[in-house]
Amino acid sequence: MIARYLKLAIVFIIVASLAAYVLLVIIPRQSYDTAKAIGKDFNDAFKFTPEVKVRNTIVLRQQTPILELASLNQNFQHRYSWKNSWMGSTKQIEITGSFEAKCGFDLQQKFSIVLEKNKAIVYLPEPKILSLEPQMDFTFKDEAGYWNWVNNDDRTNAMNAFITDARRYAEGSDFLYDTKKVTEDKLRDLLKTYVDEVVFVYDESLTLPLR
Numbered sequence: 001m002i003a004r005y006l007k008l009a010i011v012f013i014i015v016a017s018l019a020a021y022v023l024l025v026i027i028p029r030q031s032y033d034t035a036k037a038i039g040k041d042f043n044d045a046f047k048f049t050p051e052v053k054v055r056n057t058i059v060l061r062q063q064t065p066i067l068e069l070a071s072l073n074q075n076f077q078h079r080y081s082w083k084n085s086w087m088g089s090t091k092q093i094e095i096t097g098s099f100e101a102k103c104g105f106d107l108q109q110k111f112s113i114v115l116e117k118n119k120a121i122v123y124l125p126e127p128k129i130l131s132l133e134p135q136m137d138f139t140f141k142d143e144a145g146y147w148n149w150v151n152n153d154d155r156t157n158a159m160n161a162f163i164t165d166a167r168r169y170a171e172g173s174d175f176l177y178d179t180k181k182v183t184e185d186k187l188r189d190l191l192k193t194y195v196d197e198v199v200f201v202y203d204e205s206l207t208l209p210l211r
Helices: 002-046 152-172 175-191
Strands: 051-054 057-060 068-086 089-106 112-116 119-124 128-134 139-143 197-202
Touching: 002 051, 002 057, 002 112, 002 175, 068 152, 068 175, 089 152, 089 175, 119 175, 128 152, 128 175, 139 152, 152 175, 175 197
Parallel strands: 051 112, 119 197
Antiparallel strands: 051 057, 068 089, 089 128, 089 139, 112 119
């Protein structure tokens, strides 16, 4: 009887040891290997490596040789009317032209991935307009007042206001929403090899620690 219990105890110890080895060694090792593989895939695809964490342990730190990640280029036409009034006389300059808005992410802010079982949680900053490039196809229509005439300074002021208004338009358009959609589709496609579910969390307060 004692020998039987002893055999059962030995079997139990062996099974428990194997289970502990799987939980404490094999699974974490697989998770760490997955994290490193994700980092390599990101670097190959986007030329930067996000921070990758497994069970609150940082496996890879964020490496950003580039400062910005452009995900969407959007061309649009814009029109603006600049006015100035003096002693009841109003002059006006209408400007029409096109721009290319580059939308994406500031990589000086934090971009990280947390692996939890079969799910990846992607933390990233809100997208923004990275640049607004005029396409140099502007047209001007001047309309002078009776004694308030259009001059070169007016055209300069009108052009500056035109560009400012174009940026305001781009920031209030669907460009940033489209940037999120394009980026999420790309990241889901990249991560589908490793996880079954990808969750995105956007946070304007995500910043990298000072080095």
